[in-house]
Amino acid sequence: MGTLQRLAIISDIHGNVTALEAVLADIDARGISTVLNLGDVAGKGPRGSEAVRLSRARCAVTVRGNWDDFLPREDEPERGEALWWWHHELTDQDRDWLRTLPLAHDLVLSGRRIRLVHASAESVYTRVHFHHTVEQFDGMFARTELTGPGPEPTVVGYGDIHDAYLETNGGRTLFNAGSVGNPLDEPTACYVILEGVPDGGATDPFGVQFVRLDYDVEGEIEVARGLGMPDLEAYAIELRTAIYRGRHAELGLR
Numbered sequence: 001m002g003t004l005q006r007l008a009i010i011s012d013i014h015g016n017v018t019a020l021e022a023v024l025a026d027i028d029a030r031g032i033s034t035v036l037n038l039g040d041v042a043g044k045g046p047r048g049s050e051a052v053r054l055s056r057a058r059c060a061v062t063v064r065g066n067w068d069d070f071l072p073r074e075d076e077p078e079r080g081e082a083l084w085w086w087h088h089e090l091t092d093q094d095r096d097w098l099r100t101l102p103l104a105h106d107l108v109l110s111g112r113r114i115r116l117v118h119a120s121a122e123s124v125y126t127r128v129h130f131h132h133t134v135e136q137f138d139g140m141f142a143r144t145e146l147t148g149p150g151p152e153p154t155v156v157g158y159g160d161i162h163d164a165y166l167e168t169n170g171g172r173t174l175f176n177a178g179s180v181g182n183p184l185d186e187p188t189a190c191y192v193i194l195e196g197v198p199d200g201g202a203t204d205p206f207g208v209q210f211v212r213l214d215y216d217v218e219g220e221i222e223v224a225r226g227l228g229m230p231d232l233e234a235y236a237i238e239l240r241t242a243i244y245r246g247r248h249a250e251l252g253l254r
Helices: 017-029 048-058 066-070 081-089 092-099 134-139 217-226 232-241 245-251
Strands: 005-010 034-037 059-062 104-109 112-117 155-158 165-169 172-176 189-196 207-213
Touching: 005 017, 017 048, 017 189, 017 207, 017 217, 048 059, 048 081, 048 092, 104 189, 217 232, 232 245
Parallel strands: 005 034, 034 059, 112 155, 155 172
Antiparallel strands: 005 189, 104 112, 165 172, 189 207
């Protein structure tokens, strides 16, 4: 057996540097040196530019998310106050970097061909939820224009939905890495550790581990308040409750 390697998979930071720093500290404490990022670095939280800086410094690869795709654009006249605030909080260099991020990343561990994308093999805007169809599951493993040529993967990891889970079916494994900075399944930061032998065989050990971490939610909310970030109430409720802002009114959350 070759030497086991551990990789940290993070996703959906969304400008929440308080959560990101807690996650990176935990990764460091475990002696993991390689971090891969599944996108949506900025937007929704107050420190997108710092999240970009940390991602560039710490992540071996960052794939492009839907927010990374649309937030840098200058040509969206219908964009509201909050989206323009998050756009302008980024530097020109931040926006240039986000525009050039790859759409997918492939690697091999313990004989498993692993594909990492933000949302799906179809598009950064095509969402696949935990409750999905057989066709949607199969589509995550398909070869597409987004993923490029090459063999179909046996393991796919993605972000986007902020809801961590793992599913195996027909010898294929699909996992969602959850969200570092805007989790919508429980109010703790989430990331994944992959463990396997680089370019090893199928008989070598392979593992997928989910890590949940408490962090200073109230401190992060105070940072956003101090910076005058729009949509603060929705952000605060999401961080405290892990309930998507589209449901706050119907649930009477304030």
